[in-house]
Amino acid sequence: MKDVSFAYNEEEGPLILTNVTCKLTLSSRIGIVGANGAGKSTLLNLICGELTPSPGPDGAQRGEVSRHRNLRLAYIAQQHMYHLAEFMNSTPYPGRSASKRAMTRRCSDG
Numbered sequence: 001m002k003d004v005s006f007a008y009n010e011e012e013g014p015l016i017l018t019n020v021t022c023k024l025t026l027s028s029r030i031g032i033v034g035a036n037g038a039g040k041s042t043l044l045n046l047i048c049g050e051l052t053p054s055p056g057p058d059g060a061q062r063g064e065v066s067r068h069r070n071l072r073l074a075y076i077a078q079q080h081m082y083h084l085a086e087f088m089n090s091t092p093y094p095g096r097s098a099s100k101r102a103m104t105r106r107c108s109d110g
Contacts, residue, residue, distance in 0.1 A: 004053045004063030006042055015054070016042050019063070026068060048073055 006017045016039045024030065024047070032040045045051040046065055056062040 001047065001065045002063060004046060004065060005056075006039075006046060006051065007054045010054045017046070026070060026072075044075055048075070 001023075002021050004017060004020045005015050007013045007015045020043065032043060034040050042051065046053065047067075049065070049067065053061065053063045053065060
């Protein structure tokens with residue numbers, strides 16, 4: 001991430017993050033701490049690609065966020081129930097409904 005700025009309301013709102021630069025490597029293990037409203041979740045959402053940097057006053061892209069193709073991220077969002085449903089649909093581990101279907105198949109096959 002290089003020189004990234006972000007505002008939720010690009011026309012009227014204040015910048016939540018201004019000219020942020022950070023470099024995380026594939027072996028990085030980080031923790032982000034700060035006061036409420038400091039921009040921790042916003043920073044993580046930018047890193048994850050759930051948000052994109054705000055454009056500059058001229059409309060041009062301001063800053064860049066690049067991710068290695070082998071990047072692996074793990075985090076628990078503040079609104080974790082939203083992400084939990086997404087995880088259950090994408091995980092290779094059977095969720096409750098998948099286990100129930102498997103059990104039903106086994107019972108009907110036998």
